[in-house]
Amino acid sequence: MESQHVELLESIFNNLPQIESFTLVFPSSGGTFDNGWEGSADFYDMEVVNSSISFFKKALSSPAFSHLTDLRLHLPCTHNVGQICEGLGQDTHNQILHLEICIVDASGVSGQREHLFFDNPGDYMELDGDVHIYNSVPYSNMQREFSNQEHQDELWKFVGSCPNLQSLHIVGSNFLDLDRLHWKKAPDSRGLRVLSLERVWVSSSSLEALLLASPSVAQTTPQLRRICLGDVKLHDDGGNWEDIFNSLREGYPELELSYMQQLTYFESHPRYASLQSPWNSSWKIQSEEESELRAMYALAEHLAERAGGWDYYPQECHESIDDYGLDED
Known part of the structure; x- marks a missing residue:
């Protein structure tokens, strides 16, 4: 950072009596395909x-941040989250109610769905339920040193050290694994009110750990009101989407909105179904089970x-039974 910028920001922070909401955004980074095949990653200074x-x-x-309740971080890699949050004491962790973390370095294998665009389906393979490209965008210099997955x-x-969270929004680039979260929720917590996950691996148990009291x-009745899952993959021993949809419909009486897109399974899961075009973003769920498709529609209809x-x-959450290729009962 330029010295004049540092001095200006220091002056601002030192003169603010309290900061309740704070957002820090680094620019997004990823990579491109040159000539349709050779990939190149962005370079970080x-x-x-x-x-x-x-x-x-x-x-x-600084003292002003001791009042923080709403924190939004868009950082290059998962390692940066650990670095920057060392500045917050546990008392501040206890106060945070709303947390958003987005990882913006989308370089490397399957760093973003756009990397999967190929004319020939033979140009990709599926490994452990995730798509790995033979000719892929390489990792950035940042990720070569601090891999998003290895430092997640x-x-x-x-996240686990913030016991009073009401809302949580996590966006991975290279997939992150929710099963590695151990949330030490407050004894009187009714679970999250809002949950949004994108490019994350989950299991039914790791979702329940966030949503139940x-x-x-x-x-006490769980307080979940909104849930958004996009490009989320279920572990092979992590239950199934049908049971999750039914649980959301029957067990969360305060739920108002559900937005689901690109829900998938690991390849070793019994309900795994291969997709002809994994890069396509228009599908809702990777499933051939009619009962599962009906459960997903039933949740939206409910x-x-x-x-x-x-x-x-x-409007963006509107559903039609025709979207699932199903007939009316």
Whole structure:
């Protein structure tokens, strides 16, 4: 960071009595295919990144941030989350209610769905339920040193240390694994009110750990109101989407909105179904089970009825049974 920028920001932070909401956004980065085949990754100026992370780590330790309740971080890699959040004391962790973390370095194998666009299906293979490209965008200089997947525990450790979360939004680039999160929720927590996950591996148990009330108030109704899952993959021993849809419909009476897109299974899962065009973003779920498709539609229909009908439900969440290739019962 330029010295004049540092001085200006230090002056601002030092003169603010309290900061309740804070957003830090690094520019998105990924890569491109040259001539349709050879990939190239964006290059990070590591000196600039490191100096910026160091500055904001120090800034977050200032008294003004002791009032923080809403934190939104768009950082190059998962390692940066661990670095910058060292500036926050546990008292501040306890106060955070709303947390958004987006990883913006989308370089490397399957760093983003756009990397999967090929004219010939023979140009990709599926491995462990994820698509790996023979001719792929390489990893950036950042990820060659700090791989998003290898350093993701730094991200999950911070999330897990915020016991009073009400809303959580996680966006991975290279897939992250929710099963590695151990959330130490507050004893009186009713679970999350809002959950949004994108490019994340999950299991039914790791989802429930976020949505259900703490054991000490287990009889309390969960408070989930909105859930958005996009490009989310279910572990081979992680249950199935049908049971998750049914649970959301029957067990969360305050749920108002559900947005689901590109839900998949690992290749070794009993319900895995291969896709002809994995790069296509228009499909909702990778499944050939009619009962599963009906359960997904039933959830959307149930929430629309609760809202007063499709006319009162968000347009982007509208569903039709025809979208699933099903007939009316």
